[in-house]
Every structure is written in structure tokens, then in C-alpha cells.
Amino acid sequence: MQILRAAAHRTMPWKNGGGSTTEIAVAPDGAGLDDFDWRISMAVVAADGPFSAFPGVDRTLAVLQGNGLVLHGLPGGPVRLERGAAPFAFPADAAVSATLPDGPITDLNVMTRRGRFRSRVRRIAGSATLDAGTAIAFVLADTPCRAAVDVTAPLDLARHDALRLDRAAGLPVTIAGGSAWLIELLPDQ
Structure with missing residues (x-):
């Protein structure tokens, strides 16, 4: 068992440069954005825009703070995620963008490499x-x-x-x- 205090989480730019993410944990230790097996992070989404693409990776997203966001570009049409709703899983290599109908949000982002x-x-x-x-x-x-x-x-x-x-x-x-x-x-x- 290991406690990872919030003050020690690492903040870094998004892969697409559109914002910043706070990395909670990644494997293997020290892995970058292109070679992780799994990654857990939080991000403040302050403006509408595209998600970073991660080929061969699946993403699960949940809203931690704020009034929600709408994901576009997924089969079946737009998906609205709100605080308190169940997490939503989708391929991280899909061309997905988000709109913020009610202002900025903070999300929980869990990514796993397919096959691992x-x-x-x-x-x-x-x-x-x-x-x-x-x-x-x-x-x-x-x-x-x-x-x-x-x-x-x-x-x-x-x-x-x-x-x-x-x-x-x-x-x-x-x-x-x-x-x-x-x-x-x-x-x-």
C-alpha cells in the first residue's frame, strides 16, 4: 500500500498542448505519453476543443468538478457527462472533441493500453x-x-x-x- 498525496502529483501539458493534466500514477514508472501501459490523471478542461489522440489506448472519463461536458465524434451521437454520472469509456484514438455548455470542469481520466x-x-x-x-x-x-x-x-x-x-x-x-x-x-x- 502506498499513499500518493495530491501535492506530489505531477502537472504537465496535454499531448495536444491545449491545456494541462495532473498525473496521479503511470506504469511503467516514468513512462511518457506514448509508451505507458496505464495512466491515471485529472485535467481542467476550460475551453471547447479536441481531445488528445492516443493510438491503441482506451479511456474512461468521469467529471470530478463542474457542470459537465459533451463529447462529440463518437458513434451514436454526442454524449453528455455530468458530475455524479457513471464514468464513460471510449477509444482514446477516436477523433473526439468536447464542448462545455456550463463552464469549465475537472475530469478524472483513466487510460489503458489495449492488449495490456x-x-x-x-x-x-x-x-x-x-x-x-x-x-x-x-x-x-x-x-x-x-x-x-x-x-x-x-x-x-x-x-x-x-x-x-x-x-x-x-x-x-x-x-x-x-x-x-x-x-x-x-x-x-
């Missing part, structure tokens, strides 16, 4: 059990909370702190006093 990893992302306020196939999991505090995993003592997490769990298959996770995002990374076989 896949992800499962869900918001929890209470308890959850990790999937039996989970290799690595993260608890990302949406609000300040206490997180307990398996039988460990609860850990206090500030907003956007993360807790990394390796060999996480089947572990129970409990969140008290707030809410968090549970991000599971599973081998893509």
Missing part, C-alpha cells in the same frame, strides 16, 4: 470489493475521507490524495466520511 490492461472505474461512498482479477487498484479521494482496505487501520485521505494497492484482487475497501473513486487495473487477456 483494462480498467474498471466507479465512485464509492461506503464499501466495495475489488474484482477477483484486479492486479492494481487506486482509491482516489473525491472528498476528504478515511479509507480502510482489508483489515488495515483506516487512513485519512485529503481531496485528490490516492491510495495505491498492489496485488489487490478480492480485497474489501471501505470509505467513511466522504466519497472516493475506485480505479481497478486488470490484465487485458
Whole structure:
């Protein structure tokens, strides 16, 4: 188990230069935007525009703050994502753009390289059990909370702190006093 404090997250430019992203974790360690197996980040989207393209990668997006955004360029027409809605998964190599009908947002962005990893992302306020196939999991505090995993003592997490769990298959996770995002990374076989 490893705590990744929000103050230590790395901020860097978007691949397309249109903004900045805050990287929470990436594998392998030190991987760049073109060679990661998986990557977890947050971004402030302050203006309408295109998403960066990531060939061979799948993306799961959730709104952490703000009133939502609309994704364009996906089969089936525009998709509106709002705070509190279920995360939305789509190919990161699709030519997708976003509009902000109600102002800037902050999003959670989980990307996995096809053939290596896949992800499962869900918001929890209470308890959850990790999937039996989970290799690595993260608890990302949406609000300040206490997180307990398996039988460990609860850990206090500030907003956007993360807790990394390796060999996480089947572990129970409990969140008290707030809410968090549970991000599971599973081998893509």
C-alpha cells in the first residue's frame, strides 16, 4: 500500500498542448505519453476543443468538478457527462472533441493500453470489493475521507490524495466520511 498525496502529483501539458493534466500514477514508472501501459490523471478542461489522440489506448472519463461536458465524434451521437454520472469509456484514438455548455470542469481520466490492461472505474461512498482479477487498484479521494482496505487501520485521505494497492484482487475497501473513486487495473487477456 502506498499513499500518493495530491501535492506530489505531477502537472504537465496535454499531448495536444491545449491545456494541462495532473498525473496521479503511470506504469511503467516514468513512462511518457506514448509508451505507458496505464495512466491515471485529472485535467481542467476550460475551453471547447479536441481531445488528445492516443493510438491503441482506451479511456474512461468521469467529471470530478463542474457542470459537465459533451463529447462529440463518437458513434451514436454526442454524449453528455455530468458530475455524479457513471464514468464513460471510449477509444482514446477516436477523433473526439468536447464542448462545455456550463463552464469549465475537472475530469478524472483513466487510460489503458489495449492488449495490456483494462480498467474498471466507479465512485464509492461506503464499501466495495475489488474484482477477483484486479492486479492494481487506486482509491482516489473525491472528498476528504478515511479509507480502510482489508483489515488495515483506516487512513485519512485529503481531496485528490490516492491510495495505491498492489496485488489487490478480492480485497474489501471501505470509505467513511466522504466519497472516493475506485480505479481497478486488470490484465487485458
